[in-house]
Amino acid sequence: MPRLIPLTSPDDPRIDAYRVIKERDLVGRGGRFIVEGRTVLDVALSTRNRFALESLLLSESRIEALGPLLAGAPDDLPIYTASQSILDGITGFHIHRGLLGVGLRGALPSMAELIAALPESALVVVPLGIANHDNVGGIMRNAAAFGADAALFDFASCDPLYRKAIRVSVGGSLIVPFAREGSAPALLDLLTAAGFELLALSPAGATVLGEVKPARRTALLLGAEGPGLPETILARTRTVRIPMSAGFDSLNVATTSGIALHALACGR
């Protein structure tokens, strides 16, 4: 059981990492990320081989309820506790369910390293230009639920370790190996060279999703809601459609990832 460290001042320098005004600064310069809430902390404790936790910060009122979970934390993990009034003095974001943690990004693999490390039989999801944190989090949640081997983001997509993306992913961002790097065409070059069949979801796709037999190595490409994937990308892929009502062919991109990953995972 790690020790609890009661704080007596909101200005305590040991919790500087929680005093985030601009999350981009935290992610970019500090190499850290924020986890929130019990469910995500549970995942974070089980994925410590990928991301170390630096500390936790929790409301005194939650100590008892979180006891069993905290008992499984490493002995040397500092757990700061504070009254709600002190927690309220830590500005910048809402404290979700009285529990926050700081994780360390560490040295993430490059895109090429991640692709090189994939198993012979692999299913990867490839979000391109998806800048919405909810959607990136939803995609990571679905990728974890359906056992995708990796999530490969172009740099126009947002970071799956953004606080809100982690929360929406319910910890999936900490489970699914990912990289986020370069342009969409460069990413397609890497995947093609690695023997992946490229499937692209599009309302005008040539093949119905239910008829796709996934190849040994399959990459599922997803574009942003609204514009979708550009023609230059679609032209390099096998296009797949999800049959929908004639008058309303509109799905959320995270939902789309769930439908397609379910179908492809069942077909493996």
Add this chain to the structure above:
Amino acid sequence: MPRLIPLTSPDDPRIDAYRVIKERDLVGRGGRFIVEGRTVLDVALSTRNRFALESLLLSESRIEALGPLLAGAPDDLPIYTASQSILDGITGFHIHRGLLGVGLRGALPSMAELIAALPESALVVVPLGIANHDNVGGIMRNAAAFGADAALFDFASCDPLYRKAIRVSVGGSLIVPFAREGSAPALLDLLTAAGFELLALSPAGATVLGEVKPARRTALLLGAEGPGLPETILARTRTVRIPMSAGFDSLNVATTSGIALHALACGR
């Protein structure tokens, strides 16, 4: 083409319906709802046989871009226009993309009337205890996309005509016939009497989703994330599971509705 009515004061009584502080009051007492943004307005104009529009309110800066859409609006629809500073004076919620509309709920069918009016072959979605507006909106979007014949909510679920639910549904809330009434057991009684097979999604479901052949009349039951459907409900249904990773069997309920409606719609 309806006429444009420029406003010169944020206190103009003709736009009182937009001056919403508590949305519950608007929904409950006024029998109105709010639509936001171009895509939803497009749906609202095409579903005027179900819900009449009372008026629109838009930013002067959007008049030109919205011209083609507005040209298709009924001639007697008042369209108020205002400068951004006047729009900013209308408080209570953020004006999404410079375009708002007020719709009239009218006399919605009761649960029994809606079920009695369903076709012989029918697929309905039944959200139980789903109080999150995003999830209700996501379910309505998927119900519209996959042509569900109705969405039947227990009263513990939130209203699909809540502003945010309509926005997240991208207008699906205006397309799919719905009722929201009574308790879950009472709703199951009505569906059973109407000859519906009750399918309930649950992580411990007896049948894998991909093996379900939908009955002529199928009702898909969804419970809230976290607790899921109670045992008393599951005991009255055929339970169905979506296969997931052993270590992460967690899906968002709206995503779940998309996966299941896609599978059942393909199987009809």
